[in-house]
Amino acid sequence: MRMEIEDFKSLKQISMDAGQFNVIVGSNGSGKSALLEAIGVLSAAVSGEVSDATLMSRGVRVGTPALYKSSFRNQKIAKTIKFQIENDEHIRYQVHLANPLEKPKPKWTYFSEKLEADGEKVFGRSNATKYEIPLLPSFSVDAERGLLSFLQGVNQQETTFQKANAFYDFLTEYKIYTPYTTFLRGLAADPTQADPIGLNGGRLAEAVADLLTEDSFGTLDLDELFDLIDWAIDIKVAPPNKSILSSSVPSPQKTIRFTDIHMRENRAELTAYDASEGSLYILFILTLALHPDAPHIFSIDNFDQALHPRLARKLTALFSKIILEQNKTCFLTTHNPLVLDGLNLKDDRIRLFAIDRDSEGVSILRRIELNDELINEDLPLSQLWVMGRLGGVPNL
Template identity: 30%
Template sequence: MDVLKKLRIERFKSIYEQEIEFGSVNLLVGPNGSGKSNLLEALGVLSAALSSGLESTTLDIKGVRLSLPHIFKSAFKNHELPKTFRLEAHFEHGRYDCSIRSGINSQFLEFATEALYDGDAQVFGRSGHGTRLHSVAKDVPNFDKSLVPSTRSVWSVIEPLVRISAELRAELDEFSKFAIYAPQTAVMRGLAIDQRVVEPLGLTGSGLATALATTERRDPIKFRNLMKIVWEPGWADMIRPGAFDPQVVPSQVRSEGTVLYIRDKFMKGGRNLLSAFDASEGTLYLIFVATFLAHNLTPQVFSLDNIDGTLNPKLVRRVSRHLIDAIISAEASDKKQAFMTSHHPSSLDSFDIFDSHQCIFVCSRSSENSANGGGQTTFRKLLPPKDMTKEDWTLKHGARNLSELMLNDRIPGAL
């Protein structure tokens, strides 16, 4: 089951007005600066709203850039500067929407309006006239609506006290854990420390050795299956966490208590162990992806920004296939929903666009001569023509894969 079915975005950064329906695995492709990361950050802001609110600390642990508050709103030439931006999320069993304001001199984002619906029944509403509890009013008769700060969501205050359907509560809970992950080589090598405390893995790869160790102990079979991707480059045949060994690890490495060691199968015994500091950055990225997918505390809904990372074209294709297989084939209790960005054509080749659970979105910005004044981000789902079969598709395109079509400019806007 996909947690987030549809998202409507209005006046958020380069996205002026878009409505997007998602699948289980969602890949965003398009030119630099086209707005791919803006969509991920809209999801991050929405998740922050449902977890505790719009304070900078909450946005930060979601992976949202801490821009000046007014930067979050669109500012297109041919449009008046908006007072708010709006996000509307459709889940399987309900809907949540909010509009958020920020002036040029604002120090933080604030809620202007909020509403939550359990099915068709409104749970609460918030506007400039105050907050009104609807279907749950009887649960909290003495609720003091004036005590909800403008940066705090109503849901984060009333959530422990009210009764809504178990299905919607589970969806809100899972989406509130969403975060944007972007592994950084310096952090995984131990040369930099990400101060944000996020479990099981930091947003940029901190805590990788510890997460790997706990994953292997908890579910060794699942761990081994997901770790198969790590052996793809062909030089490593063992990975293990361990204590800091000054004979292997340079003194400038910040170990965070546990160090990752990787064995090079081509080297002599006694000289065949490398720490994360000396391992290839591509291998570190593969270890991150495998550990992230295997860990039981990984969020059910997550984003990986730039899945191509530092990988060569073959590995980009393999890691995207690895992610798709892990998510699509997971048991119901372990189902996940992923949002990914990539600049590499090979990332498209693992997707089956005839499967509604696997979605590719081409992200682009309108031209200066367009009716809306130009610069607005659009998301176009890559779909085969109606009633076309896979066999027809193969014949029409001469068995060429999606990366070839993209490079030959047969996927408009992707480059």
């Protein structure tokens, strides 16, 4: 899957050949989150509308055109922001989105839009206020609506439209997850609700309950889960029990309960409120990979938070394995060097990218591939990154 992004925040002009499991490293402010958000804007454009509502539902921080459009010193601000994506089925979608700086509109307009299949044009428009649908002369699409959403259900017998509809279904699922401990514990309602789990970690208990059986967690054997949460011997989801949860703590309808392997049998149970936050992050991450209702394409910003470096390494290896098995696509950002040591870069579906900003502040994205020079260093990727050999580090 190849993406091109132009004039969005610090991403003046970048391209990305993404795999299924993509890890992005870079210093603070280098453009990692902007890249995840650019995919979110593209997803909204494919869905047929780019507005605060469609962006927020995907985890994109809403902002004015003045914040979204690149505004580097001594450079003219572009009229539009541009996105292009081509999948492995040779479906290519390109869109230019416009919104005036002085008087921003609630919705971005489709300045131009084009869909190609196997190099052949399916539809296209350029700077048109309305678009007449050739096969449906009584219908027209205004400039604030995307054309691809109107193809759903049309000509399902034609291979081209089947591919286009599959592309639409896949990309419109995209969401950016940024879990926070408060929502993982169930102490507050997630401001961005989604099924099966909120973008900030809300409804984790309910999602975990969907996957948990007597001896497995989704397709994962429980023993593998307890290898990561090594202080627990049992996990279940049940209503809160006042004997183990203070009455002064906000009480969700369901809570995750852990049984501590080291404690006395009648006093070994902990709720999500008292349990290690790292354990909740593990359940959150694995739920995204394993739950059948979770998106097939998503991002996790700050993947490593609340995790010990060695645990982050082991979770990365397991998480990437499950993502490939489930045929999903994900993008992760991290500041934890040991996450890199959990990557099997010999598998081309697993890819590592470094992002830096040049002297003018423009974000530059580069794929890090194993080559003879890196292999001959005989050092783990974590050390090579910290040493500055891979890029994606601050100039300190």
